[in-house]
Amino acid sequence: MSKELNLWLDDLLKDIKIIQFKRKNSRRVRIDIAPEALPALLELLQGRASYVHLSAISCVDWIEENEFELVYHVWSYETNSLVSAHTRISREPGVYLSVYDLYTPAAFFERDIHEMFGVYFEGSPDMEKFILTEWNGPPPMRKDFDSEAFVNQTFNWEEYHPQWLKDIEAEGGGITTRPEDVR
Template sequence: MRNEKDLLQLMNAHFEPLKLEIKRKQNVSVEFKKEELIQALSFLKSHSYRHLSTISCVDWPEEGEFELVYHLFSYDDLINISLKTRIKRDPGIFQTAKEIWPVAEFYERDIHDFFGVKFKGNDNLEELILENWQEIPPMRKDFDTRKFVNDKYEWRDYNGQKHTD
């Protein structure tokens, strides 16, 4: 069973991570160049990190980037590891991880739905929740929630009266 420091040494020996960090006990974060991330995911799966908990996305519009975060867990080491990379917001394309973990297809569909990121190699990016959505993806920070709500819904106060601005 590896500890957090052993895991970071293993990653550093096989890759050139941008940043290695022990967040707290049993929780590690590693940042990669986008060109190395898929290879690092495959490597970790072969080193007991067989559980892909989820994939999340963070929007950094000021920097013109999305940050993709792959959350893995090892039942042998009892360590959570987050592998991060950044991609350009425009065009917002990254390689799929579904060949490594088939469940990645679902998480990638979710990220595509809510952020608009496309995953090369995932031919099933149809909507999960936002059927017939016509706006920019709603989890992007430049999505104007107030404008959307004002355009789509009529406000009423709690006693059922229409609200006027």
């Protein structure tokens, strides 16, 4: 049963022109699809092909292409295989459709992506802040946010100056390379 379903799905997906289909191995499929067609694909996968479990939605910031990549990982408990549906949306304004009506777990992932990347999901039940409640800066997971620079500006490092170091400095030695010099 599960094998037939897989074959049926492979055939079906290969025939659809707007998507790119790639079977990585017996349990992993990668699909690249236009953003406007993704909800329909997910509906098809869930309703007709038993991909009922939304394992995760991942977001990747391809800043050089000015795009966000959204990856929907859905799993079928019947065929034991995972479809990763990739789609790319423009980084500006970074708005996309929620798939909450198909997959309840989407609410968490969409909220998380909204908070960390600034992608707004229309129709998502909850776009409120969650982890970074008191953060007013830019979405931190964006590539143009430099967290190390932020930390260096915001916090003071503990400056150690123990006796052994003073002794070495008295002899003409001392710190030559700090860790931040080689990062």
